[in-house]
Amino acid sequence: MCLQNFPCQEVERHNKPEVELKTSPELLLNPVLICRNEAEKCLIETSINSLRISIKVKQADELENILTKKFLRFLSMRAEAFQVLRRKPVQGYDISFLITNYHCEDMQKNKLIDFIVQFMEDIDKEISELKMSVNTRGRLVATEFLKQFI
């Protein structure tokens, strides 16, 4: 992850993450798309001063679909607290991270990568826990409700 400060070429005194704008092809590297299978994929786009990672989480059924969407929207809304999180995921993905040269100056690169890996693992754990609790509660409610008809 070699990111350096690069002031905007087009506009004076502006400093923009080039991976978001994509105005100058010479500042961009080849984007890499890694698919584990049809449901999960990860897109990594780099430029001279920024790096964007977009991940699509596996969603096995409709319930997981809804849970993932709500949970990740909750996290994205609070993107300020996470610093490297992007407020809106890239089209076609569930969650996006934007790492700029400023983040690399303030924080250690290997810790940033560890953070992202840990974050995604925690999201997976959280979503399975949520799914289990929804199913348990649904079962409890249904049993209580149907008891009156026995």
Add this chain to the structure above:
Amino acid sequence: MAGSEGFVEADNTEAIIIRIEQKSRKIESLLRQFKPVEALKMALEGSPPKTKDERCKSANWIVVHRAIMAIKDVDGLFVSLDPEYYDILMKYLYRGLSTGDRPTCDQCLRIHEKLTEKAGLGCILRSLADTVNTV
């Protein structure tokens, strides 16, 4: 000037596609003889790096894909493959990983792991940074 270059490009494209078709016939025969490593070497050899034409790249990708899926023994592959082909193979592996098709991705991930061990991180970086010779 641009017009004549356009014509040269078109001729080259047709010639390249014909070459790729001939190559694919040879590769099919090699695969029938259970020599997937030679097949892959031949597929990677004629990779046209400077063409911008998507058809040539797609045609060559289909051929390389066929050879990659036929490989069963990944360690044996690296014993006989020359280091100059590592970079091209890495680029094709990333193209395979972007397809999303499960068996392709599984096979590509397996080969990618071994190739990274052999060729190191520089190989991955070269496939990322090389915007001129893409596959």
